[in-house]
Amino acid sequence: MQNEIHMRKLPLCSQVGQPGELGDRLVQLLQKDRIIVASHTKRPQNGFFIFIVDEKRLLENGRRTKYADIVSKISGNGRSKLVFIWQRTKPSVLKDVRHVFEELWAQQIIDAIAVVLGRYRAIRIYTYHPFTPNHCFEAGSPVLINDWDPRRGRLTHRTPSLFSQKSKMRDLFGCKVRCMGVHRPPEAVIERGNNSWRLSGTGIEMFNFMASYLNFTPEIVVNRPRNVQELERLNETSCLMSMVATGQVDLGFGKFTRLLDSEPGVTFAKEIQQDCFTWGVPEGIGNEPSIWKYYTTEFTIPSWCMVAASVAITVFFIKHFSKRLANERQIFRQYSYALFYTYASIVGATNKPQPRTFPLRVFVAHWLIYALVITSLYVAYLGSLVTVPAPEPELQDQEDLLSTSLNIGGRQQMFYILNSSAQSSVDIEQLILRYQILSPLPFYHHVRRVITRRDLAIFASKRELLHYSERFRAATNSSRRMFVLPVCVTRSYSSPFIFRAGSPFLKPVNDVLWRLIETGITLKWDDVNMDQELSQDRVFAQDTVLTLRHLYGAYVIFFSGCVLASLVFFIEMLSGRSSDFSKDITQNVRKLQDEMIYPYIN
Known part of the structure; x- marks a missing residue:
């Protein structure tokens, strides 16, 4: 507990009652920054909270405790720790402790302990487990986790921390957890068949693994659409977000992007990938390059320089x-x-x-x-133009897209994303002026229009565009595809799970996601559940040139x-200089000998 106190500020709640001698001693002994917070404050607070319980006036209006209003203003995001102190023991003390724990669980705050001071300076410490083999989503009976032995002057059990979410949430004992999914292909595919639902994708694999690892039984909540407009609204997760924020659903699974799905009262789990939002256009509508381009672009510029x-x-x-x-x-x-x-x-x-x-x-x-x-x-690269036709010219950026007469459109949420990036480029401002919000039909119909009618450029996630393009090719057995621009207009992180703000499920799910990412299992699921081109984010009809590596x-x-x-x-x-030098020496020696011998010969 000392470690927890040293890491946090201590809010002191006024207008709750007179704490008495124990409260004065706590204020004097705890050498830590303290904040005085009014009990009627409306802003959520974080910190280490100590409550000295008034046993005489604990309950108000039957089962509601007098601390209900204060507890409701404490942020249940896993950063706050709560300690409730009973200064004396009485026969109904465990009943009072249970009332307080039930009040905490109503706000989904589980980092809390109850300290009961007994006779002869004995101290008992209680907590609660919302999931046990006997009950689910209930505070249940208080659980004794430690006690103070006054004769030995120490705690009976050596525990690293009295506040442990991991021990309370690592096993849910098969309890039913209300879950709702969203159809976001290719990571999360949720489609209805004849008599059942078909679920596939990396997000679904993570959901199944999470249910098995944390040992809970998914209770799938299905909100059946009554018309096409409501179906499109459900696919945009607005309904799911509201149900998660209000507590009607405990866990949302599939794929959730920060730019699309951020709402008050909703918390994202650990992000595992980054989405690229770009344009899908008809294939082969770019400007025809010059004939000299084929002769000069076989090598890259550094290759030509070398x-x-x-x-x-x-x-x-x-x-x-x-x-x-x-x-x-x-x-x-x-x-x-x-x-x-x-x-x-x-x-x-x-x-x-x-x-x-x-x-x-x-x-x-x-x-x-x-x-x-x-x-x-x-010669081989240039000769391939005869045997293998050159790829059709494609659009490369938004400037090329503006020069066409295509209709510019997409879904309503995509318009908000595009509008948020309007200040970054003049081209985006021009595209926004031409942007048309498409009818609320399934996204596959719009992709089919791009490929068959070739009069539309659609803005969406890059992986989603590639998925539906491949789906059209497989369904029609056609070689035609939709070309996806290689540039990203904007990027956003995405997560496979969302929770209500302060949900106790957030920390255990994040711990499991960290392990899946570090071991590379998520990448393996990507390769298994998606085509190779989708898992590597490659662009169709991309030509190759000779580089320095080749x-x-x-x-x-x-x-x-x-x-x-x-x-x-x-x-x-x-060697040539040495031979010339030796020749010169030989000639000089012979000349000198001749000069010395010549007089005697004469």
Whole structure:
């Protein structure tokens, strides 16, 4: 308890009664920041609360305790700890403790203990468990968790904390928990069949695992729509949100996005992914590129720069090697011929004459291998335009979308998301002016219109657009798809569960989600329940170009040739100088000998 006190401020509630001597001693002993809070305050409070119970006037209006109003203003978000102190023991003390615990459970506050001071300085500490084999969603009888032994001067049981949500919520003993799901494909697919419901997706896998791990029985609450408009409203989770906020549903499962589903009184569980909101447009409606684009975009810009640099290095090596090698042909010493020789070797033309010296031959051998690789790759990519048709031109950003005559639209909630990003781009402001809120039909019908009629651009989640596009292709056995713009207009985190604010289910569910994320099980479920293209967020009809990664081997050969040829060149230069030096010495010695011997011969 001391650790909990040191971590929190202590609210002191006035206008509750005179605490007496015990209250004065607590105020003096607790060297901690204290806040005086009026009992009629309306703002939720967090902190460590200590209540000195007045046994004579505990109950008001039958079973309602005098602390009901104060407890209702304490935020039940797991950050507040409550201690109720009874200064004396009487036969009905456990009954009074149960009344207080029932008041706390009505507000779903479970981090609370009752301290009962007994005879001979004995102290008993009680708490309550809302889920046991004997009852569900009830405070039940108080549970003795520890007591103070006055003879030994310590607690009987050594416990790390008297406040433990984990021990109270780790096993729900098969109790029924009211749950309601939302249809948000592909993560949460909830569809009605002939006589049953079909549930699939990563969100459903998490829900089933959570029910098994926490040992509760899901009681699915179904709100049947009466018409198409209400069906669309239910899919937008507004009904589910209100039921969770008012306590009609204990847990909402599926997929819930911060931008779409944030409402007062609702708390999100741990977010497991980030949604990308973008545009779905008809396939192949982009501007036709220039014919020269196919000749220049086979390589990336860094690849072209490296090719140009390698040509310049080759010309430099040929010119300067031949200039410093006496036995090399004179024609290689000209920049014009060195450049022509390099270009001819790239395009595969016959070159005569050939290098004569060994260093230049070593370099040219590596250069020819490099040129063969580069030329073969370029010809292969360019030749594929004949055998494999080039992909149809696609829109790449919102500026391209504005240049079309497509109808711009989506659901009403998507309009709010787009409008929230209006200040970030002029293009978004122009798109908002053209935005049309579509009829409340199932989203699949709007995607089908984009693919078949090709007159609509729709704004939605990227994964949802890809899911319905693949669903249309599978249903019609057609190769036509909807193209999804690769840019994200905005992003938002999403969670598979929502709860009422202050729900005791939040902490145990978050603990389980953390373990699922750390072990990679959520990614595995993504791969199993969704197509490979959806799990990796890839875009259809994306072309590939040659990058430096593809040309890595060719450049290793080229620069190895540069290094090896340079070493051979320097070795040959040094060996040539030493041989010339020895020849000069020999000639000088012979000349000196002749001069010394010549007079005697004469």
